[in-house]
Amino acid sequence: MSDIPTDAEAVSGWWRTSIIDMAPGKIAFRGRPVEELIGNVSFAQMIWLMTRGELPDAGQAALLEAALVAGVDHGPQAPSIAAARMAATCGVGLNNAMATAVNMLGDVHGGAGEQCAELYYGIAALMDAGADLPQAVPSGLDNWRSRHGKIVSGFGHRFHKPVDPRAPRLMALVREAAEAGVVSGRFAEIGETVQAELARQRGGRPIAMNIDGAxxxxxxELGFEAPLSRGLFCLSRSVGVLAHAWEQTQQGGRNKGPMPPKFLPRYEGE
Incomplete structure (x- = not known):
């Protein structure tokens, strides 16, 4: 039998997926017919199914949904939201305005959750290798800073000092989930110990765990790999982006820039 694929095999094998089985009259996600999912699973459960290949239990889904709800918006002063609103005044559709915002969610604005997850997983790896938590946190911070710099993603906030109001609520939900056996609570301990260590390094001055840290x-805790943290944040923030783009569309305005026309950028040339 020839090992050379037929044209049909070559075409059908060009893209390979375990996510969706789709044919005329058939749509199944991860082996589950779409008609069985519609009306029976939440959007958070669907996100889990699509990214992880299985359905979460109710406690896991509730915790994921809490994180998604917490990150939906932070106002027009956030660069991505401002960009979406400006785009909406330029005659583009909602999808274009949303894409403008999501494309701005990079390492500096929007990527902190992924970087913080890398920090937490790095500390957990040190603990798995034999270090206790008080030893692993300073070492993990040193390792992380050697790659990313001195500012630790997930901690500190330019507006919310000394407390980001979203973080304590999320951490309380994690503690409740740990008590119920939904999650281990290990990463809650790591996060809070990092926060305490950063305060110690600041001479005792408190520092907020921000939305990204929480x-x-x-x-x-739910076992998502670090890069998915950024993707999940993009999904969450897209809700706020949509709301702001739609609001700006309703308000009207044309070609609105980043500041009112009577204010001009400072010229520093000759």
Whole structure:
């Protein structure tokens, strides 16, 4: 029998997926017919199914949903939201305005959750290798800073000092989930110990665990790999982006820039 694929085999094998089985009259996600999922699973459960290949239990889904709800918006002062609103005044559709915003969610604005998850997983790896938590946290911070710099993603906030109001609520939900056996609570301990260590390094001045630090705890507790933290944040923030783009569309305005026309950028040339 020839090992050379036929044209049909070559075409059908060009893309390979375990996510969807789709044919005329058939749609199944991860082996589950779509008609059985519609009306029976939540959007958070669907996100889990699509990214992880299985359905979460109710407690896992509730914790994921809490993280998604917490990150939906942070106002027009957030660069991505501002960009979406500006795009909406330029005559583009909602999808274009949303894409403008999501494309801005990079390492500096939007990527902190992924970076914080990397920190937490790095500390957990040190603990798995034999270090206790008080030893692993400073070492993990040193390792992380050697790659990313001195500012630790997930901690500190330019507006919310000394407390980001979203983080304590999320951490309380993690603790409840740990008590119920939904998650281990290990990454909650890691996150809070990192926060305490950063405060110690600042001479005792408190520092907020921000939304990225708290959602990273949840994503790690639920077993999502670090890069998915950014994708999940993009899904969450897209809700706020949509709302702001639609609101701006309703308000009207044309070609709105980043500041009112009477204010001009400072010219520093000759």
């Amino acid at each position: 959602t990273a705890v949840i994503f790690c």
